[in-house]
Amino acid sequence: MQTLFNFVKSSFIKRSLRQQQKFALTDLTQWGLSINPQGHISVNNTDVTDLISHHGSPLLVVNRNQLIKDANSIHNATKQTGADAKVVYSYKTNCIPGILNEIHGTGIGAEVISPYELWLAEQLNVPGEKIVFNGVNKTDESITRAIERDILAINIDSLSEIDRIVSAARRLNRKARVGVRLGFVPKAQFGLEIESGEAMEACRRIKQHSKWLELNMIHFCAVSNAKNASAHCRFAEKSLKFIHALKAHTGMTIRYLDIGGGIGVPTSHSMTNLEYGLYRLFGSLPKPPDPNAFEDIYTFTGRIGKTVHDTSARLGIEKPSLIVEPGRFVTSRCEFLLSTVLSIKEKTNGTKFAITDAGRHSLTFPCEFEHHTIFTADQGRQRKKEPYNLMGRICTAGDFVMKNVLLPHLHEGDVLVTMDAGAYFSSFSTNFAFPRPAIIMVSDDGTVQRLRHAETFQHLTAMDTTLHEQHPPLQAQLFQTALSSSSPSS
């Protein structure tokens, strides 16, 4: 039995390695990067190996050019569907203020899901008109703040939320702009279902409280990492049918249709259930993404705009303007993670492990079911390619970056570049046993701006109540050690 399993496993791995060889994404311009005369990957003419020697390893690097390019393209593509259309960036995807500032500079607003994110949008001076507040449960304090700021919509996720918003509006003597989130995915906890009548009931109750509530939008977010607009169009059509029924039953009209996020990027993709199962069972990575399989963003939003236009005309309802809440599309491609190979081990069965200073705490749960391209920073040296299990250093067998990834023969000290690190990397990262890395941004003239310092040991214990009181000298010593080892140039 074991022999059969091993035979099947090695067949799948061999097939995966052939596919990695044949379909690897090698064109660095897809991420706005290039190779310098030394043969190293460079961002805006800055050698990534220099970045790591100046700012420490591991290191998250934002390519400002690419960030602005992707933000502008989705903003313009959405605006082409109508002058009142809006883009609000999903804060949870990458909540670094220096990155959010750049995104807001292009005219994009904020999609927030927690009191913290709402507070942060306020700190970054995002006007209420450009804020959408989602989430399965909103605190009374955050509802109050959202009404005070007159945000574009608090999207209602459950019937009981209506009473809480009404109470807050009454207390403030101000009207709240709200939306209703439709729940299209039965296995997910979000939203109110059309079929059960809950969504219509929510709208009726909003109408009953029209002194305090204004129904501004219908919202859904039911797709993830989509290669084309088909699923968004399908859900948009269902939402419009609901808006039509709503008009017939209550006379209410809707200004905005919020289609959530879920627009994929051509350089990384989610594994299918089958691919994920095979990867977990055999360690066989699926085929790299095919950028040609992804719809360009203007076609993507254009198709949704056309569906909304045509369906509204057919149903005889006012055409709502689109709201899009992209996360991944705006920040995935512009950021990469630099890490260093610390040691190499080869087991008697031939498995090669490369221990790196990045691991599950930096490439968190998304990487488990997403395909991310990994390069060696040094692209110049011709080296035979070999499969590696890239591991972290937190002492659990589950601490892998990627299994059986085909890379040039590795040496200790090699710098690795993990692409598409700007969606759900830093926001999900943990400081499990190691402080989190610094985040820097490189501008088009090569200027480096530090967006976040690397954490120190002191940060890891900052909220503990005993260490500082009992061991102040030890604390000071740890802090010094951390400073000298984690960020030489800070």
Ligand SMILES: Cc1ncc(COP(=O)(O)O)c(C=O)c1O
């Ligand atoms: C309500 C909502 N909007 C937007 C997004 C952003 O999704 P993506 O990063 O796939 O664009 C999410 C992600 O889960 C979400 O839950």
